[in-house]
Amino acid sequence: MALDRDTVRKIARLARIKVKDEELDHLAGELGQILTFVEQLDKVDTANVEPMTSVVEVTLPMREDVVNDGGDAEKVLRNAPAGVHGFFAVPKVVE
Numbered sequence: 001m002a003l004d005r006d007t008v009r010k011i012a013r014l015a016r017i018k019v020k021d022e023e024l025d026h027l028a029g030e031l032g033q034i035l036t037f038v039e040q041l042d043k044v045d046t047a048n049v050e051p052m053t054s055v056v057e058v059t060l061p062m063r064e065d066v067v068n069d070g071g072d073a074e075k076v077l078r079n080a081p082a083g084v085h086g087f088f089a090v091p092k093v094v095e
Contacts, residue, residue, distance in 0.1 A: 001032050001035040001039065002028075002032050003028045005021075005025065005028060007028075008024050008028045
């Protein structure tokens with residue numbers, strides 16, 4: 001697929017990439033090759049292929065879901081820059 005300079009310039013602007021005018025022709029060629037490859041992938045018949053998240057079957061280890069309240073407030077507040085009455089004290093950020 002061929003791209004013109006204006007299309008490459010627009011893609012660069014949308015991607016927030018600063019591209020010099022002398023690089024546009026080179027980038028147009030590279031992007032064209034990428035799009036040609038993607039077009040080839042689009043021709044592959046995947047109708048009977050099930051979606052997968054990995055090429056090998058992986059089962060996540062399960063653990064017992066135990067609810068607790070932590071109970072270590074003092075230990076946690078030791079990491080805080082400042083604590084007031086059992087809570088984190090942070091600087092004011094809104095005027």
